[in-house]
Amino acid sequence: MKQLPMGLIAVLCVLALAGCVTPPRGDYVPTSEPGISSTAPRPHDVRLAVTEIVDSMFNEWDFASQAAGKMPYIAFSGIENQTPYNWNQDEIVGWIEESVVRTGKATFSNATDPNRRGGRSGQLYRQIDFQDPDNEYVDQSTAVKKGGIQGADYELFGRIYTYEELRSGRITEANYVIEMTLSSLRTGGTVWKKMVPIRKNVRR
Amino acid sequence: MNMRMVLLAAALAGAVLAGGCISSAPQEVEFDDGIYTVKSHSLTLRQHVRLTRRTVDFNKNGFLQAQIEAVNLGRKDVQFQYRFRWLNEQKMLIPAATAIWKPVSVGARSTEYFTSTAPTTDARDFFMEVRFVHDSTRW
Numbered sequence: 001m002k003q004l005p006m007g008l009i010a011v012l013c014v015l016a017l018a019g020c021v022t023p024p025r026g027d028y029v030p031t032s033e034p035g036i037s038s039t040a041p042r043p044h045d046v047r048l049a050v051t052e053i054v055d056s057m058f059n060e061w062d063f064a065s066q067a068a069g070k071m072p073y074i075a076f077s078g079i080e081n082q083t084p085y086n087w088n089q090d091e092i093v094g095w096i097e098e099s100v101v102r103t104g105k106a107t108f109s110n111a112t113d114p115n116r117r118g119g120r121s122g123q124l125y126r127q128i129d130f131q132d133p134d135n136e137y138v139d140q141s142t143a144v145k146k147g148g149i150q151g152a153d154y155e156l157f158g159r160i161y162t163y164e165e166l167r168s169g170r171i172t173e174a175n176y177v178i179e180m181t182l183s184s185l186r187t188g189g190t191v192w193k194k195m196v197p198i199r200k201n202v203r204r
Numbered sequence: 205m206n207m208r209m210v211l212l213a214a215a216l217a218g219a220v221l222a223g224g225c226i227s228s229a230p231q232e233v234e235f236d237d238g239i240y241t242v243k244s245h246s247l248t249l250r251q252h253v254r255l256t257r258r259t260v261d262f263n264k265n266g267f268l269q270a271q272i273e274a275v276n277l278g279r280k281d282v283q284f285q286y287r288f289r290w291l292n293e294q295k296m297l298i299p300a301a302t303a304i305w306k307p308v309s310v311g312a313r314s315t316e317y318f319t320s321t322a323p324t325t326d327a328r329d330f331f332m333e334v335r336f337v338h339d340s341t342r343w
Contacts, residue, residue: 044304051302055321058267098301103324105265 039165039174039202040085049178049196050095057096061182061192063105066153072106074182075152080159083176087160092178096156109152154191155183174200249334252278253310260330268322270330276310283309284336288320290327298327305335 065072076097079089097108110120118125131143158180166173175197182192248254257273268290276282285305290298300323310316318332 047302047304048306051304051306054302054323055319058265058321059263059269061265063265095301099323102301103267105325 039172039200041083041087041176041198043091045176045198045200046088046092047095049198050092050099052196053178053180053194054096054099056194057100057182057192058103060194063103066184066186070150070153072154073109073150073152074100074106074154074156075109075185077155077157079157079180083160083162085162092158093156096180109150111149152185155185157181157183170203172202174202248277249274249284250282250336252276252280252282253284256315263321266325268325268327268330270320270322270332272318272332273315274310274318275315276312279312281309281311283307284334286318286332286334288318288330288332290322290324291329291331292326293328295329298322298324
């Protein structure tokens with residue numbers, strides 16, 4: 001009777017060690033493969049794609065403003081989602097914006113969201129209106145004057161598209177492409193573009 | 205008493221099983237003042253992937269770019285994850301939204317290049333971390 005628990009412990013320990021030694025039973029994953037947990041886009045897929053986008057932007061765009069001595073301003077005008085999945089477009093742009101602003105070489109305009117009359121936050125113009133000279137609650141020596149908002153130099157936009165999922169045995173292959181474009185507002189020309197493919201092989 | 209021991213052993217084995225299969229400790233290779241510093245094992249990872257060359261340059265925007273060349277000496281593909289971390293002049297870590305683990309597969313007998321660009325122009329040095337992980341096969 002006493003031997004039973006010890007035997008069980010030994011078996012469990014062997015199983016535990018075997019689990020750690022067993023090599024992965026995964027399939028070949030290409031270099032550009034981001035995440036293999038689901039055919040649907042996952043947050044890690046977004047982060048990996050954004051990493052490639054930011055790397056490309058830092059290397060291929062020259063961070064030039066179209067006005068001398070001015071930091072370049074970028075206006076985000078949306079990402080068209082052509083997939084059946086819910087991509088969080090704000091997250092994609094959020095990561096890009098955080099990375100770009102942190103460099104101190106360019107910034108994003110918060111005044112140009114066409115869907116909100118108050119800028120991206122919804123409060124920008126209201127805050128400026130609040131500081132009007134006729135508002136007796138505001139110390140006019142510290143008030144922001146109208147006419148100081150800087151125009152954007154560039155427009156950032158993109159689209160996401162997908163291909164039909166392919167099933168082969170127990171493997172499902174999903175493909176997406178995230179495409180981002182930076183366009184000059186002065187000339188309308190493309191100054192930078194990046195297309196990031198995401199291919200996922202998911203075992204059912 | 206016996207039942208308690210069985211339950212304890214099962215819990216212990218479960219913990220070991222889960223801990224061993226979810227992740228491995230990171231293996232790091234650092235480069236400082238012309239000297240490689242390997243925090244574990246050697247420059248040959250898992251006795252298959254040899255890190256053969258390190259290249260660093262500033263791009264036209266002043267960002268540090270890094271490239272590590274790796275050769276898979278084995279006859280099997282090797283899969284692992286890596287990420288670049290960046291240090292400023294004072295050797296302080298520069299936080300970056302893009303410092304995430306990237307999966308990679310180096311084909312048998314082939315060469316792979318890992319590249320990354322610093323998150324700010326303050327970066328003066330870098331190190332690459334490597335870890336070997338695999339998904340659990342127990343469902």
